[in-house]
Amino acid sequence: MGLTTYLERAKQGVWDVRASFLPQQYFDAVTASGATAVLLPPQPRATQAAAAVLDGLDGLILTGGLDVQPELYGAERHPATDPARADRDEWELALLAGARERGIPVFGICRGLQLINVALGGTLHQHLPEALGTERYRIGGGVFADNTVEVDADTRLAGLVGAGELGVHSYHHQGVDRVAEGLRVTARTDDGLVQAVELPGEDYLVAVQWHPEENAEDRRLFLGLVAAAARYRAARTSSEPQGVPA
Numbered sequence: 001m002g003l004t005t006y007l008e009r010a011k012q013g014v015w016d017v018r019a020s021f022l023p024q025q026y027f028d029a030v031t032a033s034g035a036t037a038v039l040l041p042p043q044p045r046a047t048q049a050a051a052a053v054l055d056g057l058d059g060l061i062l063t064g065g066l067d068v069q070p071e072l073y074g075a076e077r078h079p080a081t082d083p084a085r086a087d088r089d090e091w092e093l094a095l096l097a098g099a100r101e102r103g104i105p106v107f108g109i110c111r112g113l114q115l116i117n118v119a120l121g122g123t124l125h126q127h128l129p130e131a132l133g134t135e136r137y138r139i140g141g142g143v144f145a146d147n148t149v150e151v152d153a154d155t156r157l158a159g160l161v162g163a164g165e166l167g168v169h170s171y172h173h174q175g176v177d178r179v180a181e182g183l184r185v186t187a188r189t190d191d192g193l194v195q196a197v198e199l200p201g202e203d204y205l206v207a208v209q210w211h212p213e214e215n216a217e218d219r220r221l222f223l224g225l226v227a228a229a230a231r232y233r234a235a236r237t238s239s240e241p242q243g244v245p246a
Contacts (some may be wrong), residue, residue, distance in 0.1 A: 001035040001227060002057045003027060004092050004112075006065050007042055007085075025213040026063055026109075033222040035059070035229065042091035045115050050094035058236075059105045059229030062092055062112030064211060067174055070126055073118050078126035080173065093119055100203065105228035107221065108207030113197060116207050124178030129175055132191055137170045144169035144214055149195040155186040156198045156206055160224040168195070168210035177211060204228040 003026055006185035010019040020041035026039035028155045038057065043049040054060070067082040069089050092112075096119050100104050108116045114124055125131040128138075139145045153163035166187070176194035178183055187208070199205035204225070212221045 001030045001031065001226070002038045002040045002053065002060045002095070003061045004063050004088070004095065005039050007087065009184060016026065019130065021082045023213075024065060025216075026061070027135045028216075029213040029222045030061070030226075032216075033219050033226045035222075035226045040091075040095065042087040046090045046094040047098075049092070049097045054102060056097065057099075057104060058109070058233040059225050060095060060099045060209075061225070062096065062106065062108045062115055064110035064112065066111070066123065067126070068111065068114050068118050070124070073123045075123065075126065078130075080127040080130075089115070100205070103203050105204035105225055105232055106206075108205075108223040110209060110211055112193060113207035113209050114174060115204070116178065117176050117180050117183065118195065120180035120183060122176060122183070123177050123178040125177045128175050128193070131175075131177075132193065134191065136200075136231070137175070137193075138173045144171050144211060146170075147189055148211070149187040149189055149210070151187045151196070152185075155195050155210075156204075156224075157186040160206075160220045161218075167212040168208075168212075170210050172209060204220060204232075 005022040006022045007018055008021045009127050010021060016173060020039060022039055032035040040053060066085050068079050069084045070081060079116050092115055129135050136147060137145060147168055149166050149168055151158050151161060151166050179194060183197045185198055186198050189195055196208045
């Protein structure tokens with residue numbers, strides 16, 4: 001199971017360098033769900049590198065992090081938008097495109113949902129306190145906000161977590177504005193903000209605006225991805241050419 005990572009400055013002993021970084025909660029959620037975590041830091045020649053990486057993966061998680069560049073969806077940069085991380089945007093867009101070409105199951109978390117929406121032609125609210133007049137989704141200080149989303153029935157998401165109200169952990173100041181064509185909205189909060197999307201059809205693509213990795217008591221979203229990855233692996237293995245007996 002591949003998980004995208006940050007590239008951030010990190011200190012260890014005498015070293016102060018830029019390094020691949022991802023909170024442990026993400027890969028704990030993957031391993032606790034029965035899969036093996038493979039960390040995927042941004043790399044140069046993103047398209048070629050993504051193709052090589054994806055050939056060895058059965059599932060892809062687009063993780064949280066800093067804001068997607070507004071230039072990617074034709075918007076002027078808001079003063080509250082994070083500095084551009086073009087290397088990560090390019091890398092994750094290449095991974096997403098390659099995964100969709102191969103039919104690899106994809107799960108987007110927070111920024112991951114936003115990147116999926118942008119990649120498919122949607123746009124974002126760059127600062128929800130301005131757009132919606134509320135700080136309910138990012139209270140700051142590294143403390144996750146508690147919110148309640150309403151999950152639509154008869155969706156892949158409902159098949160994983162059930163339809164109706166669901167308590168979630170939020171930490172974001174951006175959100176979906178225009179939904180990309182082809183994506184189905186599967187959950188919202190009571191102010192109308194999109195909280196989950198999925199791609200109808202056989203290929204598995206589910207994304208949520210909240211942080212399920214922060215809820216160690218509920219692994220249903222990760223278990224759903226791991227099950228989809230197992231089906232993908234089985235289908236890929238059965239379609240591979242078999243060796244001719246000597």
